[in-house]
Every structure is written in C-alpha cells, then in structure tokens.
Amino acid sequence: MVCVRDSAFGLLCTLFFGVLALLGQPTVHAQASDPADQVCPRYPAGSALPVPADLYSQNHALEVTLRLQTVTDAQGRTRYCYTTAAGAQAPTLHLWPGDQLTVHLQNALPAMGPPRLPGSDCVAGPMGPATTNLHFHGMSVPPTCHQDDVMSVLVQPQESFDYIVQIPADEPPGLYWYHPHPHGFSEAQVLGGAAGAIIIEGLESVVPQVAGLPQRVLVLRDQVRAIPWGGSFGEPILDLSVNFVPVAYPDYTPPVLQSAPASQELWRVLNASADEILDLQYVIGTVPQPLQIVGVDGIPVGAATGTVQTLTGTHFLLPAGARVELVVTTPPPGATGQLVTQQVNAGPGSLPYPARPLVLISPTGTASSQSSPAVPWHQKAARPRQLRFARLAATAPDAQRRLFFSEGEISPGRSAYFITLDGHTPRVYDMSAPPDLVLHQGTVEDWTVENRSSEDHVFHIHQLHFQVLAINGVAIADPALRDTVDVSHWSGAGPYPSVTLRMDFRDPGIVGTFVYHCHLLAHEDAGMMAGLQLLPAGIATATTLTASRASVNLNGPLTLTATVAPAVRGTPVNGAVQFTVDGVALAGSAPLSGGQATLNTSFSASGAHTVTAAYSGDADCNESLSADLPLSVEDFSLSAPAIAISAGATGVSSVTLSGTPGFDSAVTLACAVPDSLTGAHCELTPESLTGSGSAQLRVSTTGAYAATSTLGGAMLAGVGLVIARARKRVPRERGRRYGARLVWLLPLLALGCNGSSSTVKGTPPGSYQVMVTATAVQGTAQLQHQLAVPVAIH
Numbered sequence: 001m002v003c004v005r006d007s008a009f010g011l012l013c014t015l016f017f018g019v020l021a022l023l024g025q026p027t028v029h030a031q032a033s034d035p036a037d038q039v040c041p042r043y044p045a046g047s048a049l050p051v052p053a054d055l056y057s058q059n060h061a062l063e064v065t066l067r068l069q070t071v072t073d074a075q076g077r078t079r080y081c082y083t084t085a086a087g088a089q090a091p092t093l094h095l096w097p098g099d100q101l102t103v104h105l106q107n108a109l110p111a112m113g114p115p116r117l118p119g120s121d122c123v124a125g126p127m128g129p130a131t132t133n134l135h136f137h138g139m140s141v142p143p144t145c146h147q148d149d150v151m152s153v154l155v156q157p158q159e160s161f162d163y164i165v166q167i168p169a170d171e172p173p174g175l176y177w178y179h180p181h182p183h184g185f186s187e188a189q190v191l192g193g194a195a196g197a198i199i200i201e202g203l204e205s206v207v208p209q210v211a212g213l214p215q216r217v218l219v220l221r222d223q224v225r226a227i228p229w230g231g232s233f234g235e236p237i238l239d240l241s242v243n244f245v246p247v248a249y250p251d252y253t254p255p256v257l258q259s260a261p262a263s264q265e266l267w268r269v270l271n272a273s274a275d276e277i278l279d280l281q282y283v284i285g286t287v288p289q290p291l292q293i294v295g296v297d298g299i300p301v302g303a304a305t306g307t308v309q310t311l312t313g314t315h316f317l318l319p320a321g322a323r324v325e326l327v328v329t330t331p332p333p334g335a336t337g338q339l340v341t342q343q344v345n346a347g348p349g350s351l352p353y354p355a356r357p358l359v360l361i362s363p364t365g366t367a368s369s370q371s372s373p374a375v376p377w378h379q380k381a382a383r384p385r386q387l388r389f390a391r392l393a394a395t396a397p398d399a400q401r402r403l404f405f406s407e408g409e410i411s412p413g414r415s416a417y418f419i420t421l422d423g424h425t426p427r428v429y430d431m432s433a434p435p436d437l438v439l440h441q442g443t444v445e446d447w448t449v450e451n452r453s454s455e456d457h458v459f460h461i462h463q464l465h466f467q468v469l470a471i472n473g474v475a476i477a478d479p480a481l482r483d484t485v486d487v488s489h490w491s492g493a494g495p496y497p498s499v500t501l502r503m504d505f506r507d508p509g510i511v512g513t514f515v516y517h518c519h520l521l522a523h524e525d526a527g528m529m530a531g532l533q534l535l536p537a538g539i540a541t542a543t544t545l546t547a548s549r550a551s552v553n554l555n556g557p558l559t560l561t562a563t564v565a566p567a568v569r570g571t572p573v574n575g576a577v578q579f580t581v582d583g584v585a586l587a588g589s590a591p592l593s594g595g596q597a598t599l600n601t602s603f604s605a606s607g608a609h610t611v612t613a614a615y616s617g618d619a620d621c622n623e624s625l626s627a628d629l630p631l632s633v634e635d636f637s638l639s640a641p642a643i644a645i646s647a648g649a650t651g652v653s654s655v656t657l658s659g660t661p662g663f664d665s666a667v668t669l670a671c672a673v674p675d676s677l678t679g680a681h682c683e684l685t686p687e688s689l690t691g692s693g694s695a696q697l698r699v700s701t702t703g704a705y706a707a708t709s710t711l712g713g714a715m716l717a718g719v720g721l722v723i724a725r726a727r728k729r730v731p732r733e734r735g736r737r738y739g740a741r742l743v744w745l746l747p748l749l750a751l752g753c754n755g756s757s758s759t760v761k762g763t764p765p766g767s768y769q770v771m772v773t774a775t776a777v778q779g780t781a782q783l784q785h786q787l788a789v790p791v792a793i794h
Helices: 008-022 186-191 377-381 521-525 710-729 732-752
Strands: 054-056 061-072 078-083 092-095 100-107 135-137 160-166 174-179 196-200 215-224 238-242 245-247 256-259 264-271 278-284 291-296 311-313 316-318 323-329 337-341 356-363 399-411 414-421 437-440 443-451 457-461 466-471 484-487 498-505 512-518 529-535 541-547 551-553 558-566 576-581 596-601 607-615 629-634 636-639 643-645 650-659 666-672 681-685 688-690 693-700 705-708 757-760 766-778 781-793
Touching: 054 061, 061 092, 078 186, 174 186, 174 264, 174 323, 186 215, 186 521, 196 215, 196 264, 215 356, 238 356, 245 356, 316 323, 399 576, 399 607, 414 512, 414 529, 437 443, 443 466, 443 484, 457 498, 484 498, 512 521, 541 607, 541 629, 558 576, 558 607, 576 596, 636 766, 636 781, 643 650, 643 693, 650 666, 650 781, 666 681, 688 693, 693 766
Parallel strands: 054 092, 061 100, 092 196, 215 264, 256 356, 399 443, 437 529, 551 629, 643 781
Antiparallel strands: 061 078, 100 160, 135 174, 174 196, 215 238, 238 245, 264 323, 278 316, 278 337, 291 311, 291 323, 337 356, 399 414, 443 498, 457 484, 457 512, 466 498, 512 529, 541 558, 558 596, 576 607, 607 629, 636 650, 650 693, 666 688, 666 766, 681 693, 705 757, 766 781
C-alpha cells in the first residue's frame, strides 16, 4: 500500500497503519535464515528498531578497523558492509572537535584483476568494482592522502589503508557520515549498505534544549528489491531500510521504535541511500506533528547568522547524502506515530519516490532501551568554541559563478550526466583531466546551480558547507547551512530551476583538490562530477568595473572594462574576467591584458540592470569581484489617438514617441496604409525625432466621383466634335437648332454604342489600421517598434 501525499487516500492509508499499531505491534514474520546474514546482517521486516553500535573516542582519539566485505544474499542481491574486529556492522563513530580518528580500512572484496604495484595507494589511477576508499562526508578535513582524498586513494582488494583524520578544533557538532567513494563504482557499494554515521559531540553546548534527551540514530538506506520492479505507477524501483531493517514493497512493514509516551527525543536522521530523495514527516494518527529542527548537515541551525536557533516545520526534504537532527515529542499513551516519507515528484525522468512508512513509534510506558546513552553534560559543556561558518550569509562574495546540471547521450542508448560551468561544453568527469575550477583559500563565492534536465539532481560539495541564498532566483532566508541540496527538475519550458549558494572557501585546512557532484550516485558514477583545486591564499586583488556609458539604448553598443589591481604593486596578474548581468554570464570570459579585460556587448532587455566583473585569479593572485555597477538600458514607446473621418476628408493624429530617461537616439518614422484602404495615403511630419517628441500623422482619403466606360466616353467626345464643326458650317440660327437636336441624341448615341454610365466610390467606409513604424539605429543593430493607429471611415 502506498500512502500518497496530500490526498484523501493518503489520510486513509496513514489511518490504516495507525489502526494496525493500536491493535498491537506488528508481527515479525519468520524468515528463513540467509547465509548472507553471517557476513552482512539484515533484520526481518517489522523488527524492533536496532541501535547501531556506538564507538566513542578516548583521550581525544578513536581508532577502529573497518573491514569492507561483500556477499550475495538468497535473493541474488549484492550486499556490502563495514564490520569491526568485534563484528559490529556500520558503527556510529563519536568524536569531539580536536580529536584524532584513525581508521584501518581493510578491503576484503574479491580480487578482480592483477594486483597493483606496492606503494602506489596515493597515486591516481583507474578505479574498479573491487577498489574502494573512504569519504568523510560533510567534514572540513584536508583533501589529502590518508585523510579525505577520494580522487587518488585506491585501496585494492585484500589490502589495507590507514586513514588518520584530525578533526578540526572548530568542527561544528552534529551528524556526519562515512561511505566509499570510488568514482564509477560508488553507487553499488553504498546501495549494498556500506555506510555509517559520525557524530561530532557537543551539540548540547550550542543548543542547550537537547541536553539529556534520549538520542536516536536513524540511518536510512536503499537496496535492490527482492521482487523485481513491475513498472506500475507509484511503485518504487528501490526498497528502503532503517538501521538495516527493510521496509519492502509491497507491504511496507516498518520497524518499531519503542519509546516512553509523550516525551521529547533527539532524532539524528541520515539519508545514506545511493539514489533516494525523501520528504520526512512525523504523524500521530493522521495529524502531522511539528519537527523542531536543531541541525542540518552537521551544523546547528543559525550558525551562519551568528545566532543559533531552531527551525520548526511539519516536513523536511532530505535528499541523498543529507542529514537532519530534530526534536520530536513521542505519542501519548494509547496512540502510535509514524515517521514517513511523503511522495516526491522529482520529474518525468526520475526514479519514482512514492510515499512510504519508515518507522512505527510505539509508546511502552517506560524509557526506551533503543536510544544511545547520553554523554555526560559536564563533558559537553567544558568545550565552548567558536563555530566555523559564522556570519557567512553577511559576508561579501569574492566571485560569482553559474553551473548547470544536464544530461545527454554519449553513444546510442548510453546516457551521460554532466555538471558544467556556464559557458563551457558539458563533458563527463575524467579523473585524469585538470580541475574545472582553480580557486584560492580565503575566498567566498556565490554559485548559482541550474538544472537543465527533466529530473531532480542533488548538489554536494566536499570539504565545506554553503548558505542557500535563493531558489529559482527568489531570495530566501534559510537559517541552515548545508553541504547537500536538491535542485528541482526543469519542465521543458520557461527558466531553468536553480539554487544560489554562498560557498565558504575560507578554511585553510581544506587546501587541496576535491570534487563537487550530484549525490544521486548513479548520476555521479555516470559523469556528473567536477574537480576543484583550492590553492593556498594568494596576493589579494581588487577588481573595478566601468562602462562606456551609464545609460545605454536598447541594442546599443556598450563597452565594459574591468581593471584588476594586485595588493602588491608590480605583481603581474593573469587569468580572465567573467562579466555578468543580473548574475548571468555575458559571452565567454575575457582574458586579462595589462591588468584589464574588456567586453563589447549590447543589451536586448530594457530597464535597470546590475553588471559585475569577477576575476578568476591565477597561481599567485586571489580572485576578486567588482562592486555592482548599475546600468540603465533605455527604450521608447509609441502612442497615438484614433482617427475618425469621412471619405474624401483628411484626418490628423498626434503620434507621441516616449523615451525612457536617457534615451537619446534619432528615430526615423514611417507609415503605411493597408491595401484595403483604397484611394488613401498617409504621411508623417516630421519624419525623424530624437529622444522623445511628437509627429503629425495625416491620413488623406478620396471621396465618391462619377465616371463612364472608355467606349461610351469616346463616342460622346466624337459627337461633341461633330456638333462643334456643324456650328461652324451653318448660319448661327440654324446652327443653334441643329446643335440642340444633336444634344437630344447624345444619350441615345451613347446607349446605342454600348456605352455605360456609373458612379465609382473613392475610399470605402469601414475600420482600418494605419501602421506607424519607428526605427532607431544602434550601431549595427536596429531598435524598432510599431504602432497600429485605428482609422474609421464613414
């Protein structure tokens, strides 16, 4: 059964599960013993929620051996798991800021090729299905060998590798995690279950209201279904599990979390899935309950603003790789609750993410034995410290960039996924290629990440966190800091969906080369990843921006000039400058020459704009961003009243040209009457205006007039000539009588010679439109507007 979000059926479905809970805890169905459980254990559906093993640092150090193993279960699914020497699977690692973590990683995967040469475990090379490594997701530790280098470290089958990670003294307290990151093969290992939580202790010293609360660690994973996907609407392709208890299609029997009734608990929820986007909601009966969110992606809420706070809502979008820490109140006696994921519409090209229950919360009347033991409060309170990322939202950026997700085919039937800097050609990530970006430590940048595909993507960057400033160009005030964010899919029309992020590269401990990518690991493995090299802090620079005009006409020529000055006089500056208008890159980047970069351009949108210039930096000099340069792009409009006249008359209307402030181009005016407006013509006086002004539009028409056919007219003219001659030949008196007789004959002659007499009207009555065209020449381009002036002829 699928509880579809925001529907009557969804409410009935949730009620159905609630009624089941009221009747008692769900029965744990017996299942045949699977030999795979001896290697990578899994629990029966509906089990009591297991607690991951907890390992705590002692004397500022934690040392653990993690053995990566794989096994195929009775359904033919490949499992992966980390186990300790004592047999604990995926332990939660608890450390304090400043502690040292030592992980002896043993690769127990079966060998699939010739052994690698000894001593080359920190040398980049091809990764394969049997190679592995470790990534400490969300932690600001150096991206170097033996710490958090996922680009060069290759741990081969049957080999060991030591990670010695120094937790920074200012690492924020919260939930992080570890997982394998061999490019091209990450999805298989994480989908198989290889992941575990890391908790940096001390949250109580920052958020006092969580002190002493029972704590839950909920690790949400996805897994291959035992029942193959049938392709029906709303049916998931992958199953979910919670702490290795499967919540499998079609029954969706959740594990049971036993709690004391009506008590507050701290839940630490990790989306450790490879490919799932979840929308968490906690309901009691059918009523959504408030979630008091105290931490997101390992950072206490409000750390970036300098004022730690809580965020309250009734649901929380949790994309793959993201974490949330929240305070909930358990159900009262006699009631039950559920943690569910609502349906997520991630686009027509995406996996289906239907609504599903995750955990059934059952009050027992006593304190739960399923929560982790609390670390003594006095230990936590003894370590106050300044949080990293403080006041990031108020820090001015040193550069602005635009990136985009896109998809394509690199061969028939073979899809590829890309993340690309705006202005560059999309390409599949290549570990041997130079990094896509080279930056300097000490800087802050604003990145706008667009989605140009028909499915959601999940942006993640290693080593640092960011502040979400805007969604789809609309500013938001998000008090949380994140390292993972969902970017909605594109509908195929209109602007691309986007998120604007303030990236913090100020930490000197993250100098090195690392990556950013989509954290839907099927996409990352297929190429949706890019490299970034963070150099040590260089020489500071200042970029100033000028324009040839502060006000430019629409489509008119404009020259932008950026000047980059190093703080150390005489230092040469190389690299390029990216000009942007309203955050959108203009053409490609412009190379520096003599400390300056120029761009000749024009604008096709009128109104007020903001132009910036971002210097990319070089090996010695830091990047820098100019101040915003306001620019007014001018345009004009036309207006004129209608004309009403009689046929044969001339009508006049005043055509007004209204230029916006600063519009000063010469505008040529012309008019044209429609073909149906016969016997009429128009003219404009004057035919040219500069800036603003008025011109007189005259429309002249032709009235009705009489005419005859050509033959009858000729005969009448001939008769007239005969009369004239006759009058000359006869005496005057006789001529009068003779001429009078001939005049009486004229109509008869005309009719007898097939002549005709008719009345032809001039300009016919009706409603018409006279078109006025105004053209301003802007360099090699034209700015042209047209106005249809109504003309009524009566």
